[in-house]
Amino acid sequence: MVKFGIEFVPKEAYWKTVYYAVQSEKRGFDNLWITDHYNNRNVYVTLAATAIYTKKIVFGPGVTNPFLVNPIVTTQSLASLDEMAPGRVVLGMGAGDKTTLASTGIEATKQLSAVVDAIAIFRAMLEGKSVTYEGNVFKVKGTRFNFKPRGQIPVYIGAQGPKMLETAGKIGDGVLINASHPKDIDYAVGQIKKGVEKAEKKMSDVDVTAYTSFSVDKKPDKAMGAASPVVAFIVAGSPNVILERHGIDLAKADKIRGALAKGDFGGAFGSVSPKMMEAFCIAGTPDMCNEKISRLLKAGITQFVVGSPVGPNVRKSIDLISEQVIPHFKE
Numbered sequence: 001m002v003k004f005g006i007e008f009v010p011k012e013a014y015w016k017t018v019y020y021a022v023q024s025e026k027r028g029f030d031n032l033w034i035t036d037h038y039n040n041r042n043v044y045v046t047l048a049a050t051a052i053y054t055k056k057i058v059f060g061p062g063v064t065n066p067f068l069v070n071p072i073v074t075t076q077s078l079a080s081l082d083e084m085a086p087g088r089v090v091l092g093m094g095a096g097d098k099t100t101l102a103s104t105g106i107e108a109t110k111q112l113s114a115v116v117d118a119i120a121i122f123r124a125m126l127e128g129k130s131v132t133y134e135g136n137v138f139k140v141k142g143t144r145f146n147f148k149p150r151g152q153i154p155v156y157i158g159a160q161g162p163k164m165l166e167t168a169g170k171i172g173d174g175v176l177i178n179a180s181h182p183k184d185i186d187y188a189v190g191q192i193k194k195g196v197e198k199a200e201k202k203m204s205d206v207d208v209t210a211y212t213s214f215s216v217d218k219k220p221d222k223a224m225g226a227a228s229p230v231v232a233f234i235v236a237g238s239p240n241v242i243l244e245r246h247g248i249d250l251a252k253a254d255k256i257r258g259a260l261a262k263g264d265f266g267g268a269f270g271s272v273s274p275k276m277m278e279a280f281c282i283a284g285t286p287d288m289c290n291e292k293i294s295r296l297l298k299a300g301i302t303q304f305v306v307g308s309p310v311g312p313n314v315r316k317s318i319d320l321i322s323e324q325v326i327p328h329f330k331e
Contacts, residue, residue: 005031033062065096094158169195174207
């Protein structure tokens with residue numbers, strides 16, 4: 001049976017994100033993912049507050065990266081959270097957004113190696129012993145905690161490119177695929193299978209997760225309107241090979257990139273086409289969304305994440321999903 005996750009961006013006061021988390025747990029969501037960007041509230045402060053006010057939902061950063069936060073500090077944070085909410089914590093790890101990282105003065109080079117090193121250090125440190133590791137990007141020597149972690153924590157790898165997807169299948173407990181369209185999920189699952197086979201694992205050993213841009217409302221135009229800003233940013237950050245896969249005019253994508261770079265958000269959002277909406281989000285009425293989710297399930301996903309913006313009114317949209325979307329796939 002498919003699991004349902006939900007993603008929140010902690011851009012509002014912490015109590016509001018925690019309120020949504022509590023509501024999501026009560027409304028039947030299995031997983032909660034909090035994004036980690038320096039320009040929002042701190043992910044671990046938000047997750048700690050969530051741990052206090054929830055009882056069963058599985059949660060973690062979705063996703064952090066090894067460039068802005070050293071893997072040792074990430075391990076310390078997750079191990080501490082795991083003491084607060086035993087068995088409910090997971091790690092979402094990715095390479096990070098180059099544009100966002102660049103604004104902090106960090107050059108994200110050797111991204112694949114950095115993620116592999118970070119996960120190796122994370123798992124070794126959770127053993128509670130002294131760790132020495134010589135990686136391509138990260139190196140530690142005789143590093144250990146003054147406390148004993150509870151044990152291993154599942155690792156989900158955020159992936160989009162072919163090598164990262166294959167690596168995620170090989171070493172990850174789960175894969176967070178940034179995609180909302182069957183074409184992209186089909187491609188991703190194919191790459192994940194390569195990694196799974198190389199590791200002599202089974203596909204059932206990996207939680208294949210569609211991490212989608214999602215918006216639901218009883219009125220389809222309201223749902224679409226809430227999603228278009230998110231889609232604009234997705235288009236701007238997508239490689240041309242992905243845009244071409246969906247038949248999107250590269251000149252139109254460049255126009256959106258240029259508008260966002262100048263801070264012309266109205267121009268950028270207004271340039272989002274129906275084809276872009278179809279490719280990069282799931283938006284509409286519950287019935288429209290259910291049809292699209294069904295197509296992703298056929299492609300092989302095992303967890304569906306309702307990502308930003310969730311809907312024009314987050315609280316109402318969570319209720320709508322719990323009443324007309326989750327039951328459609330759980331009953």
